[in-house]
Amino acid sequence: MTRITLDGVAHSYGARPRDERDYALKPLSHVWRHGLAYALLGPSGCGKTTLLNIISGLVVPSQGRLLFDDRDVTRLSTERRNIAQVFQFPVIYDTMTVAENLAFPLKNRGIDKAAIGRRVAEIAEMLDLTRDLARRARGLSADVKQKVSLGRGLVRADVSAVLFDEPLTVIDPGLKWELRSKLKAVHRALDLLMIYVTHDQVEALTFADEVVVMNDGQVLQIGTPAELFERPAHTFVGYFIGSPGMNLLPARVAGREAEIDGHRFPLAASYPTAAPGQRVQIGVRPDHTTLRASGGLPVQVRRVEDLGRRQLARVTLGAHELVATVPPGTTLAAGAAAVHFDPARTHVYVDDRLVEGTP
Ligand code: ATP
Secondary structure (H helix, E strand, O other): OOOOOEEEEEEEOOOOOOOOHHOEEEEEEEEEEEEEEEEOOOOOOOOHHHHHHHHHHHOOEEEEEEEEEOOOOOOOOOOHHOOOOOOOOOOOOOOOEEHHHHHHHHOOOOHHHHHHHHHHHHHHHHHHOOOOOOEEEOOOOHHHHHHHHHHHHOOOOOEEEEEOOOOOOOOOOOHHHHHHHHHHHHHHOOOOOEEEEEEEHHHHHHHHOOEEEEEEEEEEEEEEEEHHOOOEEEEHHHHHOOOOOEEEOOOHHHHHHEOOOOEEEEEEEEEEEOOOOOOEEEEOHHHHHEOOOOOOEEEEEEEEEEEOOOOOEEEOOOOOOOOEOOOOOOOOOOOOOEEEEEHHHHHEEEOEEEEEOOO
């Protein structure tokens, strides 16, 4: 059982960082709990790999401490941290069989033969590799090689954590879904702390118990997939998570009322009036923005997209663009319509941060 604590950890690749912008990872404190699956999610260059490499020991952070349970490991090597890693591309021995590859991390630690056999069989079964156990790795397809690589990462029961860096990059798109759900099942069965880097939100949301959303070197929110959907803590999270992302509109807010371009609508809680110079925005997901023939904020319908299970309308409210759900059976007059925001799902952001209202 290992709990990993980041205590004010930050990293700059340059020797003398002058300001915040010089940090690939801005200061972060967080406890990663044993048995949970985490995903580090964010656009390219946001610092995911830097954070993963700090946890694995490939990068020593320029400030802060890293603890495994109560032991300070900030300057310990990867081997001494007892971490397993799976990379983007398969790391396996071509001349060995699949079984030998899977057994290798255990053999290295002097585990007895019978126990190795049992564990290799168990992991192979979980990853659908049982039929391939006797085959040499050299002849395998890229997909199967990566499954063996995943198996090597998962085979040791005593590791502090298993770290994955975009492990499904080389996997055929058709197989990705299958392997993703398999990894989730493996996680449930093995009770390990897993941390998984990806820039693909579907991958993050299906794999992880908790998703760490990053942008520009900063962790913006750590939460369950439901929390990220229902209460994005930052406008970036609202926009980045969900497809399409959250509608974000500049607004004025006073008490239980908001106003956009002179149009007023109710909020479910009461908010203080923002200070001069603060940027206030309303955030509502398209699922909670309903298009109606009338009775709401006046909009122009630009386009309606039929997505099979639901219809979405791209509309403009004055100069602002947003996406609304079209309820089944709605008849619209050409062009002009109205949108209704569900007050209970309408959030207020000040300078991009979620503000809690008073009920
Ligand atoms: P990607 O998804 O593209 O791999 P990422 O989110 O994993 O991106 P990082 O690789 O952690 O992001 O990079 C964060 C920032 O640090 C980027 O601006 C990158 O250019 C910079 N960076 C990463 N590695 C180094 C390095 N070894 N030396 C200098 N700068 C680096």
